Amino acid sequence: MASDLLVKSYAEALFQVARAEEMLDRVEEELTRLNKSLDSNAELREFLSNPQIFPEGKKSALSEIFGGKISPITLHWINMVIDQGRQRRLPIIIETFFTLAQEAREKVTAEVITSIPLPEDLATRLEQELSKVTKKRVFLKPMVDDSILGGVIVKIENKVIDGSVKHRLEEIKNEMIKTA
Secondary structure, eight states: OHHHHHHHHHHHHHHHHHHTTTHHHHHHHHHHHHHHHHHOOHHHOOOOOHSSOHHHHHHHHHHHHHGGGGHHHHHHHHHHHHHTTGGGGGHHHHHHHHHHHHHHHHHHEEEEEEEEOOOHHHHHHHHHHHHHTTTTTTEEEEEEEEGOSSSSEEETTTTOOOOEHHHHHHHHHHHHHHOO
16 A cells, blocks of 8 residues: 555656646656666666665666656656665556556557557557547557567557457458358
8 A cells, every 4th residue: 555655656746747847748758668668678677676786876877878868857757766766666657657647638548569660650640540539639659569460459448459460360260260
């Protein structure tokens, strides 16, 4: 329970500052990139979790990695989380931030899984189409999974739209089995 309150307080602090500075979209995008880096890079997670590395070293390294690519608001917040020794909780704090941002704007997050990185123009068009369908502002959270072979899988508001080649091939296989 105390842990949940702690997570929420860190997320809420960043959310309040980002909203006050009218940078909510940018901070959300930056946290998406950071979260992706944490998910895909075990060395980065280990580095941040290593108690033998002083906070200054961690902050310096993150500043080198993300410095010019993220806003001072986000960088300062990450440094605060590290100073407080909460860096292991970053993924859950970030997810809590996403929830707060989504609730505040009547905006939904759509996980978009493709076999290759989604081109910017396609992402923009997909965001617009999903916004029309849901009648809410849609924030895309792009993910790459080459096992889907091609196409796209969209997860939005507890719904899954599976337009992947892998899924279609499975459907064809099942139809062939039924008719055999």
